[in-house]
Amino acid sequence: MAVNQAPNRGELYIGGSWTPASGELEVDDLAEGGTFARVGAATPADAEAALAAAHGAAMRETTVVQRAEWALAIADGIEARADDLAEVIVREAGKPISSARGEVDAAAERFRRAAEEARSLDGDYVEGTTDSHEGWRAVVRPEPVGTVLCITPYNYPLSTTALQVAPALAAGNAVILKPASKTPVSGALLADIIVEAAPDLPDGALGFVPGRASDIGDVLAGDDRLDAIAMTGSSGAGKHVAEVSGMVQLHMELGGNAPALVFPDADLEAATEAATAGSLKYAGQRCSAVSRVLAHEAVHDELVERVDAAMDGWSQGDLFDPDTALGPLISESQADWVEELIDDAVGKGATLVRGGDRDGRFVEPALLADVPHDARIVHEEQFGPVVAVTSVADETAALELANGGDLGLDAAVFTADYDRAMRVADRLEAGGVRINGAPSHGLGDIPFGGVNDSGIGREGIGYTIEAFVTTKSIVL
C-alpha cells in the first residue's frame, strides 16, 4: 500500500506506486472497517489552490487529436492496472470482485468512448433567415465550458468517476476531482493513471482534491471560477451543492427509489429475477436498484414465495471469491439506516419473511411482504439489501404509490399487455422505465438520469459530454 499522498496543491496529482496488498482479504477485515490505504485529506487551502491552477490551465491550447489520444492512453493505463484497481474497489467499497472487475472494464471503455465523442463534437453552420439577419452566415462552434468540478459517489468509485472525467477532459476542460471521502483510493489511482498516460496534460488541468464534503465541499462548489459541476450522489447533497454553486452548468445524477410494478399478467419468473437481483446486487447500493416492489394483490403472495426461494442463492462470502455476490454495506451508519427502515415497516404491519439480521456492516438480505403504503421504505431510498413487497389493488393505486415521493430515477413495469406497459411508462415520473426487466445503467449506451429530486441532465455515451461543452456563434 503506497497511496498515502498529501493532495496536489494545484499541480498535477503525482501519486505513489501501488503494490497490491499481500494475501487474501478476509471479508471480516472489511466488516471491521480496517484501513488498508490512506489518501491525504485536502484542506480548504488545497481546494483553493486546485481551483486557481485549473482556472489558469492552458487546456484551450490542446487539440481534439491530443485529447483523444490521452483518453485512449488512459484506457490502456486502466487496463494495465486492472488487478490493482479491482482490488482497491473491493477493499474500499466492499464490492465483490466480480462486480469490481466489471467496474474497471466499464471505466476503461468509458475513456475509449470519450475519445470518439471528442472527435465527433461537430458544430453547425447557420444562415440568417430573418430580415434583420439576411445574408448572415454563422459557424456555431462547440467549446469547452472551462473548469469542471467532478464530485463522485462511493458506490461506483472508479466507473462513475470515469463517466464524468473522461468526457470533461476529452471536451477540453480542466477537471477538479473530488472523490467520495469513503472511497478516495480509486480516484487517487485514476489520477495517477491519467498523469502517467498524459504527461503533456497542461499544468493544473487535473486537480485531485480528496476530502470530506464538510471541510471543502462549499469551498469548491461555491467558487465562481468553476464553469460546471458534475455531481453524482444523494439528492440531499445534490440540492445543497446546487444552492451554494454559482452561475455554473449543473449536471446532477442523484438518488433513486425505483419501483417495480408487477401486474396480474406479468411473467413472474422475470419479476422474481428483477425483484431479487435488482434489489440485492452490491447489497442494494445502486441508484438504479429496485427499492420497492408494488405487486398487484392477485400476484403478491406468489411473488413473495418465488422471491423467498430465489434469495437462497444470495449469501455473503469472501469478497475476493468470484462466486460471491453479496458483501457488506459501506458503513455501520448505512447498515443502521437499513435496519431502521426494516423496523419501521414491520412496526407498521409488514411481515419480515426472512433476513434482516445485522452483523456490523453486514445486513442479511431481507424480504418484507405486505409492506404498508405509509412505510418509509416505500418512499425513501433504502440503498440496502431489502426486497420490500407491497400489495396494490390496481394500476391507479400502483402509479399513485410509485409517483408518491420526491425521487424519479428508474422504474420497472411487468406486464404482458403492451398497451398497459406503454400507458404506465408514460405516467411514471422517472428518467428511465424498464419493461419486463430490472433497471440498469450499464456503460451508458442508453442515456440515464432522473426527474424531480433525482437529478438534472442525462448521463451516457455521447450524452454526458453535452454537459461540459458550450457553443460560440462566429458570424461571417
Ligand SMILES: NC(=O)c1ccc[n+]([C@@H]2O[C@H](COP(=O)([O-])OP(=O)(O)OC[C@H]3O[C@@H](n4cnc5c(N)ncnc54)[C@H](O)[C@@H]3O)[C@@H](O)[C@H]2O)c1
Ligand atoms: N443517479 C446516478 O447515476 C447515481 C449514481 C451513483 C450514486 N447515486 C446516488 O449517490 C448516493 C450514494 O452515494 P454517496 O453516499 O457517496 O452520496 P453522497 O451524497 O453522500 O456523496 C456523494 C459525493 O458528494 C460529495 N458531497 C456531499 N455533500 C457535499 C457538499 N456539500 N459539497 C460538495 N460535495 C459534497 C461527497 O463527498 C461525495 O463525493 C445515493 O443516493 C445514490 O442513489 C446516483
Ligand SMILES: O=C[C@H](O)COP(=O)(O)O
Ligand atoms: O448507482 C448508480 C449507477 O449508475 C448504477 O449503475 P448500474 O445500474 O449499471 O448498476
